[in-house]
Amino acid sequence: MEGTIALDRAAVEKLLSGKEDQSLLRFLTCGSVDDGKSTLIGRLLHDSKRLFEDQILTLERDSRKWGTTGGDMDFALLVDGLEAEREQGITIDVAYRFFATDRRKFIVADTPGHEQYTRNMATGASTADLAVLLVDSRQGILTQTRRHAYIVSLLGIRHVVLAVNKIDLVDYSQARFDEIVAAFGELTAELGFATKVAIPLSARFGDNVIAPSPNLAWYKGPALLDYLETIDVTETEAGRPFRFPVQWVSRPNLDFRGYAGTVAGGSVAVGDEIAIAASGQKAKVARIVTMDGDLPEASFHQAVTLTLDREVDASRGDLLVAAEGRPQVSDQIAAHIIWMSDEALLPGRAYVLKTATRTVGATVSELKHRIDVQSFQPHAAKTLSLNDIGFANLSLAEPIAFDPYEENRTTGSFILIDRFSNATAAAGMFRFGLRRATNIHRQALTVDKAARADANGQKPTILWFTGLSGAGKSTVANLVEEKLHLMGCHTYLLDGDNIRHGLNRDLGFTDADRVENIRRVGEVARLFVDAGVIVLVSFISPFRSERAMARELVGPGEFIEVYVDVPLAVAEERDPKGLYRKAREGGIKNFTGIDSPYEPPTSPDIHLDAATETPEAQAERVLAHLVARGYAGSHRR
């Protein structure tokens, strides 16, 4: 191989002088599968002489083994780093590659084109400043091109390059190039990019990748690398308000209390007045501490430790902000969401939301619409599945401070995490607060829960019976209520069938409706607990997250999960209402246990063996649990 030397002597000396600060450009390549993304990156690495001899040898060997280019080097193999990827010849996950020229350092995220791996594409896009969107000259703009253009714009990337690839396969045709560029112009008209440039090239043969090509004499613009080396993507920081999510409170000794974090917007100087966004408490910056000595000022992106001139109440998750120039604070926020989990979004289901350093319980209270990536138009939707993009209202367990994503990528972005699998279920961008949290004051009541409970001489709680249809939940719950009543307790029984005929008669049996069903029942049960009553809830309630949500509506010790456990075969055998038979025959859709899942409790408070024990024996066990823990019977009047 000729000239695989990375840099020449002069460049080395420049770097070593320490004066040279090369700027960094982070970009991603995206587009439909097989448009040539991996080939293009491989070509950039190779032609910019960033490959070492041993890497080239490996590449030659792998090309013979896995390559798709006949005997030639298959540059895609340089980036497709997973075994599955090389075997299947596709990109599954984003790969980060690094190269440098005399002018600039680059981090490239090579992202997958398949729709099923869109979440990995979004991962690559979230940290990029520029997108190279590839199209195959023969195919032009495809659905994935549109989807990727949309996601790139949604994630706030302001600069795009349309790489019209495989131009060799259309005879380097200018007419074809112009056609694609026109279509691209239409596609991106409303996507709000600051710069868009189209470049014809052949990744495989290197035309226009690092140098202009005689095959494309009609094209007068820069070659790709030339363009990437020179484009200015810096956003001006001047005038942006200071943002500093507290990451960790540093207390090495009694005299030092510092707030460690990274400046996520604007800058801060010693003496500046700052506020804690949520509480509005104010203080002045006393010191900006680093291991290299105190600083007079900290700029955007800098990781420092701040000390303040007075005691304030702040900890991880709080946002320190400029006293003038405050963020919004709300517990109801409208946001765009990219769904990333195989399990569909269910409005009302409880997720964990993480934004900056703050973590808070959240539900999607209302899904406004789903966005069709073909037309970019909104469509009504009840749920979002893997790779869907939607616009929704979020309801948070507590108010948080945030900025619209377009104003700040750090304080404006969030992820949703599944409470059980801990998977990252979605990524999102805050748009605006729906109401100011400061306006909602809960009615402060003088007769409170404790007072009412006292009057009843019992400890109010929810007894939540869950289990398959036909397990015997209602039978056992009825017996327990009778016994409690005899002991003089105030009780109430909420039964699935009864509630569905009244309060919830507008709900069906889709996953989304099941979630809403349980949410309402949970809220009603909570009111009963508030009223000092022992409330028995008898619902199939098949999903763990909804049961967890109901548990969280009330205080500790006010939710007792009773698992009425029978094997499906036994329940089906009993089939008291003939429902299983109907479901098996296809007469009932979404029947739990048949074509809708039941997620058994992992650690129920009471586990009843309903296959072998009699209902009477089971009821006695529940009662014993209640008496032993002082819910009933101990200080009856």
Place this chain on the structure above:
Amino acid sequence: MNPPLTQLQRLEAEAIFILREVVATFAKPVMMYSIGKDSSVMLHLARKAFYPAPPPFPLLHIDTGWKFREMIRFRNETAKKYGFNLLVHTNEEGRAQGVNPFDQGSNLYTRIMKTDALKAALTKHGFDAAFGGARRDEEKSRAKERVFSFRNQNHAWDPKNQRPELWSLYNTRIAPGESIRVFPISNWTELDIWQYILAEKIDIVPLYYAAQRPVVERAGQWIMVDDDRMRLRPGEAPENRLVRFRTLGCYPLTAAIDSTATTLEEIVAEMLLARTSERQGRLIDHDESGSMEKKKREGYF
């Protein structure tokens, strides 16, 4: 207003953020310390991240028993100098059985003395997060790995099912028994590492500097004869050469290169003019190009 951060300052800030995020959200973090230049940088970053407090986690070194003597000396001195709590773990069973890179070959040896030892140490101490100094530019499967890399109860990596990782929003939630490997210097290149060592005057093991050392030639590479446990093959006679190491692993699995670089500046200059990648010196990655992925799936760093 200050000028915007330089590219190296950005990398530094990013690493500090990652280090702090782990300490703020995990119960029992640990830092893997392999004594090499990347570990030295990571350690320096950890000191910066928590200053004026000391880094609130111990260092863990998986000692295969086949580290260069200068490495062990450097390790002990560093821990003492900064007051680190240094944990050293060796697969005692493997050692008792005499597992070594000569008889077992690099694959089996690595699995027993490194991967198994690492997994046992993490399980024994109940660490739920472990920092590693791997960089994405080192190797193709590393290039695919997240900064927060989820590991199941068996410490295994599932490359086809990684958590999406957007912005700097790291999902730190795990179930009991599961863990996270965290790579604060994922986005650094070898050049960044050397530039940073130079700028911050970070101490590194002397083996990185050229010196006269006894070596033998194997498969076109210089293997250092560090002590008398190194078995010479028939016809092999150690000769003294001016060599240095670009990367440090176990001997004889790490090869030295001819070099006259005795200062940091010279090392960086040499690196910039290099024609081979640094992992070239590591026989462990050589077996086949998918070998690192396989090791990682088994629980290797």
